[in-house]
Amino acid sequence: MEEKVLTKNFGVKNSHRIDVYLERGGYQAVQKALQMDPDKILEEVKAANLRGRGGAGFPAGVKLGFVPKEVEKPKYLCANADEGEPGTFKDRYIMTHDPHLLIEGMIIISYCVGIHKAYVYIRGEYEHIAQQLEKALSEAYDKNYLGQNILNSGFDLDVFIHRGAGAYICGEETGLLESLEGKRGYPRLKPPFPAAIGLFQCPTVINNVETLSNIPQVILKGAQWFVNKGLPKDGGTRIFSVSGMVEKPGVYECPVGTSLKDIIYEYAGGLKEGKKLKAVIPGGLSAPILKPDEIDVPMDFDSLMEAGSMLGSASVMVIDQEKPILDVLRVISDFYSHESCGQCTPCRIGNSWINKIIHRLYREKGKKEDLDKIIRLASNMKGKTLCPLGDAAALPILSLTQKFREELETYTES
Amino acid sequence: MSPEYSDQTKKKVEEVISHYPKKEAALLPVLHLTQREFGKISKEEEALVADFLNIKPIQVREAVTFYSMIHQKEMGKYHIQVCRNLSCTLMGAGTLIDYLKDKLNIEPGETTPDHKFSLSTVECLGACEQAPCMMVNFDYYGHLDKKKIDQILDDLE
Ligand SMILES: Cc1cc2nc3c(=O)[nH]c(=O)nc-3n(C[C@H](O)[C@H](O)[C@H](O)COP(=O)(O)O)c2cc1C
Ligand code: SF4
Numbered sequence A: 001m002e003e004k005v006l007t008k009n010f011g012v013k014n015s016h017r018i019d020v021y022l023e024r025g026g027y028q029a030v031q032k033a034l035q036m037d038p039d040k041i042l043e044e045v046k047a048a049n050l051r052g053r054g055g056a057g058f059p060a061g062v063k064l065g066f067v068p069k070e071v072e073k074p075k076y077l078c079a080n081a082d083e084g085e086p087g088t089f090k091d092r093y094i095m096t097h098d099p100h101l102l103i104e105g106m107i108i109i110s111y112c113v114g115i116h117k118a119y120v121y122i123r124g125e126y127e128h129i130a131q132q133l134e135k136a137l138s139e140a141y142d143k144n145y146l147g148q149n150i151l152n153s154g155f156d157l158d159v160f161i162h163r164g165a166g167a168y169i170c171g172e173e174t175g176l177l178e179s180l181e182g183k184r185g186y187p188r189l190k191p192p193f194p195a196a197i198g199l200f201q202c203p204t205v206i207n208n209v210e211t212l213s214n215i216p217q218v219i220l221k222g223a224q225w226f227v228n229k230g231l232p233k234d235g236g237t238r239i240f241s242v243s244g245m246v247e248k249p250g251v252y253e254c255p256v257g258t259s260l261k262d263i264i265y266e267y268a269g270g271l272k273e274g275k276k277l278k279a280v281i282p283g284g285l286s287a288p289i290l291k292p293d294e295i296d297v298p299m300d301f302d303s304l305m306e307a308g309s310m311l312g313s314a315s316v317m318v319i320d321q322e323k324p325i326l327d328v329l330r331v332i333s334d335f336y337s338h339e340s341c342g343q344c345t346p347c348r349i350g351n352s353w354i355n356k357i358i359h360r361l362y363r364e365k366g367k368k369e370d371l372d373k374i375i376r377l378a379s380n381m382k383g384k385t386l387c388p389l390g391d392a393a394a395l396p397i398l399s400l401t402q403k404f405r406e407e408l409e410t411y412t413e414s
Numbered sequence B: 001m002s003p004e005y006s007d008q009t010k011k012k013v014e015e016v017i018s019h020y021p022k023k024e025a026a027l028l029p030v031l032h033l034t035q036r037e038f039g040k041i042s043k044e045e046e047a048l049v050a051d052f053l054n055i056k057p058i059q060v061r062e063a064v065t066f067y068s069m070i071h072q073k074e075m076g077k078y079h080i081q082v083c084r085n086l087s088c089t090l091m092g093a094g095t096l097i098d099y100l101k102d103k104l105n106i107e108p109g110e111t112t113p114d115h116k117f118s119l120s121t122v123e124c125l126g127a128c129e130q131a132p133c134m135m136v137n138f139d140y141y142g143h144l145d146k147k148k149i150d151q152i153l154d155d156l157e
């Protein structure tokens, strides 16, 4: 069943305004949290098994625990609102309909870790949303949920918005940090991880918008309640972004572990105009593709990994029988060759070479060995690059060329 | 002549610099503000930004060439950016891009001679549920077809 927890304010009139948010129970979690011992908050978030909604699925509580407690340096929080993974639009919905939910989550995490300065890194295209978020921030300042001595607790927090400028790689957490520091968004070598050495060389928490927006309910209703909403090791609900050839594309909030089949056929109304299913990308463009006989799979991190794909940003893209798989392959390859930042040779050269082969297949009959060459180049990127973009490009390309080999061979000499 | 900020932009630039512990971190927001005022970041604006942030012009140039939303040359009055990523392609973006090329008589990356329109194809705009979609300046338009595109362009002065 569709669960309205995170999205309970979506569609309510003026849900982005603080008055409406307060009327509907908003900022109660902050009031509760500010009376709690920060360690107790950390424990609660850990016990909730809230896994990162940005793509990698790292447990949010564990990450918070990595931030050193007693340090001279300031610490920072960055909300990742870059939303660059193709197929993903849920953070846009959260920030449009419920900006205060994100702000509330940011306040609680900051209090928990002892952070006094936080940034929202929002993709440049979301200019109107950034403006609305700016208004929400000033409403929160006016009511003293932000600023000095928040609700007389002695805790201070400032939140600023930082707009990106059209580079997918700035969604990668260390690319994001570089970009926030005023540089090109070239990912950094890890370790050190941002929790130890992040923004301006200081300990930094980076979380996706949806991850942070889950924090208020974890605090208000407790870790156990949250776990019960989802799975024991992967708690809560998720906002699935569903697009492509379905009757009702849009966002659907469902428990973690809901079947992919149900998401497509029950929630999104099945395929458009009675078309037949050819393939599904279940977790954003970097997720390996699934064939129709593989979609009876629970949508949680571990199950999708077992199925040979990934949950990523929970963005489901539905492809119908009539669409040539070569088009899908080309879009994926165009994207990664365009967005590779160029720091690592296998990613830079591999992606552009693959891209050339694919584009040639549109102009002339390909050579017999073209597909194997694509597979070899993609395999050479896997695990050999500085940031995960290398894998993010390699995995979907490998899955497509392997699972749809027969169709792709029609473009090459036999 | 080297450009100068209006008083209003200058105030905003100074405010935004105060958000960061290091001046140079304000580079992206300052580039956005500068581009809003001058329409582009060419050599002259680069120097202006560098001056305000106490960094070298080359550092500004590095960012300008890295970020696709920052332009060295002025765009047309209306910058049309059509999404070419998967969901939009599945829903027919390819045909619409061809249609716009014909209609405006330019290729992606070009501007019409009267400087009214620039055309770009871009990666996912984060609005895939409205595929196929595009942006004109910062406004989103979704569920596009040829008729809707005609209407949208007709309504632009
Ligand atoms: C190439 C690349 C792009 C990414 N883009 C985004 C993004 O747009 N938004 C996001 O939240 N995370 C993105 N991530 C994941 C972040 O690196 C990071 O894992 C995430 O922000 C952590 O937050 P979470 O634990 O709450 O998910 C991206 C990762 C990679 C490798
Ligand atoms: S893997 Fe690709 S995107 Fe990531 S740092 Fe290397 S070149 Fe850049």
Ligand code: FES
Residues within 6 Å of the ligand: A086, A087, A088, B083, B084, B085, B086, B087, B088, B089, B123, B124, B125, B126, B127, B128, B129, B131, B133
């Ligand atoms: S694929 Fe076009 S907006 Fe996402």
